Structures are given as C-alpha cells and as structure tokens.
Amino acid sequence: MNFSSWPPLLVVDVEGNGATPPDLVEVAALPVRDGRPDTGTAGAWLTRPKKPVTPFAARIHGLTNERLATAPGWEEISGQVHALLDGAWICAHHAHVDYRVLRAHLPQWQPAGVLDTLRLAKAVHPGLPKYSLDALLAHVRPDLTQAPAVGRHRATYDAYATAQLLLALAAHFETWGQLVAAAVPPGMPGAPEPETDPTLW
Numbered sequence: 001m002n003f004s005s006w007p008p009l010l011v012v013d014v015e016g017n018g019a020t021p022p023d024l025v026e027v028a029a030l031p032v033r034d035g036r037p038d039t040g041t042a043g044a045w046l047t048r049p050k051k052p053v054t055p056f057a058a059r060i061h062g063l064t065n066e067r068l069a070t071a072p073g074w075e076e077i078s079g080q081v082h083a084l085l086d087g088a089w090i091c092a093h094h095a096h097v098d099y100r101v102l103r104a105h106l107p108q109w110q111p112a113g114v115l116d117t118l119r120l121a122k123a124v125h126p127g128l129p130k131y132s133l134d135a136l137l138a139h140v141r142p143d144l145t146q147a148p149a150v151g152r153h154r155a156t157y158d159a160y161a162t163a164q165l166l167l168a169l170a171a172h173f174e175t176w177g178q179l180v181a182a183a184v185p186p187g188m189p190g191a192p193e194p195e196t197d198p199t200l201w
Contacts (some may be wrong), residue, residue: 001170001179003035007112008088011037011163013155014098016049018057023049024074024105025063028155029084030163032091037163039146043084044156046071061153074105082106089190091115093133093162096185113180113190117162120169120183137161142168 010029016022027045031038046063048071058064085102088111092098095116103109121128121136128139134152137144142164148156173179177192184191 001035001173001175003167003170005176006032007176009091009115010085010088011091011159011166012085012098012102013092013158013162014101015061015063015153015155016057016101017051018054019049019051021104022101023051024101025049025053025057025068025071026061026155027081027102028159029081029090030156030159031088032163032166035167037160039160042156042159043081045077045081047074047077048072050074063154078106082109085109085111087112089113089115091117091162091166091183093117093136093158093165095119096188099188111189113184114188115166115179115183115190116185116188117165117169117183119185120166120179123182124169124172133158133161133165136165140165140168 009032011032012029014024015026017025024047029043031041046068048068053063053065053068086109090099090111095114099114118131121131125139128135144161144164147160150157152158170179173182180190181192
C-alpha cells in the first residue's frame with residue numbers, strides 16, 4: 001500500500017452522555033499521514049452535554065457530570081471540530097454510529113468519504129468470532145505503545161487504536177481504490193458507484 005496516495009483522512013471517535021439521541025461529551029479526530037497517526041495535529045475536545053450523563057455511560061468512559069461541568073458547550077467548539085474535519089475522509093470503528101452522531105451535531109458537514117474498520121476487518125479476517133474493537137486489537141495486535149494514557153472508551157485512545165488497526169488492515173491492499181471498495185459501507189459518502197450495464201443511450 002502506497003500511503004502517500006491517500007487523501008486527507010482523520011480517524012474519529014465520539015463518546016456520548018448515554019441519552020437517545022446522544023449528546024456528545026468527547027470528540028477526537030486523529031489525522032493519518034504517510035502511514036502513521038499524526039498526534040501533533042490531532043483534535044480532542046471535552047464538551048458539556050445539555051442533558052446529564054447517565055450512570056451507565058459514566059461507568060463506561062469515566063466522564064461524569066462533575067468532570068464535564070466546566071467543559072465548553074458544544075456550540076463553543078463545534079466550529080473547531082467542523083474546521084478540522086471539513087473536506088476530509090473519516091474512519092471509525094462501526095463507522096455509521098460516529099458518522100450519524102457527528103452529522104446530527106454538525107449539520108453543515110459532509111465528509112469526503114467514510115471508512116469503517118469493522119467492515120474492513122471482516123474483509124481481511126473473515127470468520128472471526130467477534131469484530132468488536134477489543135477483539136480486533138487482540139487479534140491484529142497493532143502497536144499501541146504510544147496510545148494516550150487515558151485508556152479504552154475514551155475518544156483519544158480509541159481513535160489512536162482504530163488508526164493503528166486501520167493501518168494494519170490497509171497493508172493487505174495494494175491501492176487506495178481497493179481499500180475504499182472493501183471499507184466503505186454501502187450508502188455512505190465515498191462508496192464506489194455500482195457498475196451498470198452499458199447501453200446505447
């Protein structure tokens with residue numbers, strides 16, 4: 001895989017307050033450049049949700065209402081998030097979830113395309129018993145020695161882990177086009193157009 005041929009790409013992860021639909025409490029966006037995560041230009045934001053964090057969500061990611069009480073509201077940081085993501089491809093694990101939440105919070109934003117490491121892993125490693133992020137990290141064993149110290153289920157850690165997983169899986173493809181064909185879910189931005197039979201018209 002020639003990583004220099006990749007368009008601008010950010011691996012994203014979001015954490016929510018546990019409500020339906022969710023309010024965001026954390027967003028991370030990690031650029032991938034020349035085949036490695038570029039932590040120097042990554043974006044990471046905590047944000048105070050309009051509705052309280054549920055006890056279940058707080059147990060998962062550790063972000064309590066007390067911790068977020070002094071964080072900026074979404075309207076204070078949405079412009080920064082939009083500016084970083086604008087015009088780029090994004091990648092996430094189970095990407096439709098992150099894409100749907102981000103689109104709900106950034107209605108004017110549309111990524112160039114969406115890669116899903118869950119879909120990609122099923123193409124590269126068919127037949128695994130599980131395709132959760134934890135299961136794939138255990139199976140693929142990407143290098144996480146430089147991952148943020150906050151741990152799993154925090155956006156910065158999960159974005160870094162997903163980026164390393166993406167790069168390990170992408171090594172199985174020769175071209176960006178092949179990667180896109182395997183990793184973009186149907187109906188998502190960037191999905192290849194289905195081939196049609198040629199006609200006289």
